[in-house]
Amino acid sequence: MPDPITETSTLSSIIPPKWSIKLRLPEATIKEGRLTNLQLESVIYACEQHERMIPGTQYRSGFFMGDGPGVGKGRQIAGIILENFIRGRKRAIWISISSDLIDDAKRDICDIGGGAIPIHDLRDYGNNKDLNSFEELNQGVIFCTYSLLVRNGAGGGKDQSRLTQIVKWAGEDFDGVLAFDEAHKAKNIRIPKKGRHKLSQALRTNGTKSATAVIEIQQQLPLARVVYVSATGASEPEHLLYASRLGLWGPGTSFDTPDTFVREIRSGGTGAMELLAMELKQLGQYLARSLSFKGAEFEVVEEEIDQEFMLKYDKAVELWSDIISHFSGFCKKGIENLTRKEINQLRSQLWGANQRFWGQICMAAKVKGVVRIANEAIQQGKCVVIGLQNTGESVATEEESGCSAACNLLKNFIEKFGVKVMTTEEKEQILERIDALQLPINPLDEIIDLLGGPKRVAEMTGRSVRQVCVRGEWTLVKRIKSDSSGDAINIRERKKFMSGKKLVAIISEAASTGISLHADRRVKNTRRRVHITLQLPWSADRAVQQMGRSHRSNQSSAPEFKLIMTPIGGEWRFASAVAERLQQLGAMTQGDRRATGGSGLTNFAIDPRYGPEALEKVFNCLSDGSLPPFAEDAVNELEFLETEYENDFEKFATVAMTALQKAGMFGHGDSETFPTVNVFLNRLFGVKLCLQGQIFSFWHVLMEILIRDAKMRGEYQDGITDIASELKLKDEEILHQNPATNAHTSLLTLWGDRGVSWEEAKEFLDSQNDEVAGFYKKKDPQNDAFYNIILALAKKQEVHGKRRRIYHTTLPHAGHRPEEVSNFKLRNDYDKLDLEEAEKIWKEIYEYSKDHCGHSARSSSCKGKDVCVYKKRMYVYNILTGSVFPFWEEIKKSVAIKNPRDDEFSVKVSDSELSNAVLKIMIRLCE
Secondary structure, rough: OOOOOOOHHHHHHOOOOOOOOOOOOOOHHHHHHOOOHHOOOHHHHHHHHHHOEEEEOOOEEOEOOOOOOOHHHHHHHHHHHHHHHHHOOOEEEEEEEEEEHHHHHHHHHHHHOOOOOOOEHHOOOOOOOOOOOOOHHEEEEEEEEHHHOOOOOOOHHHHOOOHHHHHHHHHHOOEEEEEEEEEHHHHOOOOOOOOOHHHHHHHHHHOOOHHHHHHHHHHHHHOOOOEEOOOOOOOOOOHHOOOOHHHHOOOOOOOOOOOHHHHHHOOOHHHHHHHHHHHHOOOOOOOOOOEEEOOEEEEEEEOOOOOHHHHHHHHHHHHHOOOOOOOOHHHHHHHHHOHHHHHHHHHHHHHHHHHHHHHHHHHHHHHHHHHHHHHHHHHHHOEEEEEOOOHHHHHOOOOOOOOOOHHHHHHHHHHHHHHHHOOHHHHHHHHHHHHOOOOOOOHHHHHHHHOOOOOOOOEEEOOEEEEEEOOOOEEEEEOOOOOHHHHHHHHHHHHHHHOOOOOOOEEEEEHOOOOOOOOOOOOOOOOOOEEEOOOOOOOOHHHHHOOOOOOOOEEEOEEEEEEEEEHHHHHHHHHHHHHEEEHOOOOOOOOOHHHHHHHHHHHHHHOOHHHHHHHHHHHHHHOOOOOHHHHHHHHHHHHHHHHHHHHHHHHHHHHHHHHHHHOOOOOOOOOOEEEEEEEHHHHHHOOOOHHHHHHHHHHHHHHHHHHHHHHHHHOOOOOOOOOOEEEEEEEEEEEEEEOOOOOEEEEEEEEEEEEOOOHHHHHHHOOOOOOEEEEEEEOOOOOOOOOOOOEEEEEEEEOOOOEEEEEEEOOOOOOEEEEEEHHHHHHHHHHHHHHHHHHHHHHHHHOOOOOOOHHHHHHHOOOOOOOOOOOOOEEEEEEEEOOOHHHHHHHHHEEOEEOOOOOOOOOEEEEEEEEOOOEHHHHHEEE
């Protein structure tokens, strides 16, 4: 039985074009299921695209394979190469992220019937060698890593680079496969938001060597059959700048240049990125399937911090406050003797050490929780995978055995840089205070020890040494022997875990690529995996990679994912970054952001627009010691103001502002502007635990108020939304049809019923387990007395580990609304209705609004009553659907949402059932 595969609702609603190509793969490859139907679909669409040229250019069209971990992207690449090999294209180039994956590539090609195709490791051939001089290279696949691709030869010149070497081997008329595995390795190109910046300029100033090389090799091999392979696709338009073969810009498109494409899509918000994914699939250029997470469980585990740890943390805060004071004072005094570059370098070292220190502390706070969850899992007959980003080896290699990794990191920093900024006596005092902290040792070593030591724990990391506890004493030992490599040890450790000899596996980012730790039916250890995320990566690229290690195809059971969080406020920087990334990544990874909606991470999301705006208001409030009217609701939602500050906001502001100043919040540079969100969350580590939670809560509540207000004004953009519970097609006009794919653009006129009947409303309420939820009417309805009823439904929301009571609103004539109300607002501004009274009012509004507008309810007539839709249940929608990018300029002019602060706009993307048959994805135009 094949593994359950899923697409998001938005992508699954898009039907790719019909193909005309007939595969020539071996009969056994297809009949014996060596390539599944799902994998064959990618091979077909890639080969179909490769038969086309990008209009108006000399370049062949490319294909983007966006499948998630475990679907078998390697086999699909192998299938495309084999198909082309059979058709006479005997040379191919496979660029990957790791040299170790060549074994997987050989296995994949062999497994599908391509055993006759040789795969050549570019490392086996000298930098300056002519590859065409080697007889064995007359045909086959050149396997190369991104890091090798960017290297120059012995002379260091461009003509002797590995890239040039490959291009010469391929030849100018090369029309074989050029596959970029883990293509997101080339995504790091930034085009500034303001001004005009060409791609070449962005590459010089912001692009990585990998990005430059990937773009360059595509330019030098215009006829190559390019395949981009990435489970994480793109969360931002600039992450697609390397994917020039998708034809997203240039002649015949809506975007003349790459930088125009970036600015326009960026201005369209996340909805535009979601549209792009759908557009590419509709054109046959993109597929993104993933293993269903059915059966997988996600849980955010909040680990409490005990009093002893809290005291140590707060002492560390005091120590860092003094260190920051020394460095800040020196930078101000030494500005006459130091260059700006030297001062910035010193600040960079300071804050780098600061962030690494608190990162170790955050991990140490989770040790007990990790060990508890791991032991419980093993007792329940499961096994454990622990994921982290870094191991702290750079500290361990220099530290004395048994010392705290965090303390040693700080001591090394003070020894190296403290001599510049403080006296010898001051430095010695700081070092003594570091020793007095008595912080835990390296968290990774402590976890391994508490779970039975190296004999019971399989460690797959990139570190060469570790600390081992022997009879109560910590000893520094080599993990990698002189006759072994780290990769070889990791492979052996993986085998021990997969065979069941070890029931706990620890894997770091350095070792995660290509390693599978799932409950594979083909191995002995088929216990269910409990995947504990000890450290959240800052990037969702890495988060997907980490989670995909234990969730893959052919598994006997889906994993349990445990994300451990602590009340340490600064740690939310990582959680919020990943939450935002996972939401956005759905736009290319899996079609839309709702793909990851069940993971529990959305509680940590920080809105990219209203987060910074709320933070600026936080600093203004704290500086002034007073609250503006819009923030008065926030005070009522923050219990600590009453319990700890006697509702004296000025008192709280003074305490908070002093702490933030000591933490270096406003000393991050020469700029007089407020800190960014990332700087704020990083510096928040340096505030005592209780207070940092209060500050974070204040900021988060202000952000929610701003979002709530934006929703009430209809300005909040949150990607794809439902527009009506029932739609009927009134008219359809085909505006455009793509001659190559037959993809068309249509203008639809729809009648939609937005209302919610009494029976439906009652059903919604009955599903609630909340005593506040119910029907309400405003105490002061002003001019809206007739429409004075709402259904308030509880929305689960947590801020910094504390649950807040927020309620969605539903109206009889307009359905579920984006507006939200707080528990405080319900108590003060509304009266709760009993069911009998609510039913009478609800039904009256529901029936009246079917044929009458809101103006008629206020007076006896409305001048435009025949066409007026104000507060009507039945609503006319003008919808652009299908392939919409050819009409981008028209969309910009017609789209509903305008940003009053600048020229940016947001596309309003909607979905709904049309005639109970087909899910339509569409852009809603101004009515």
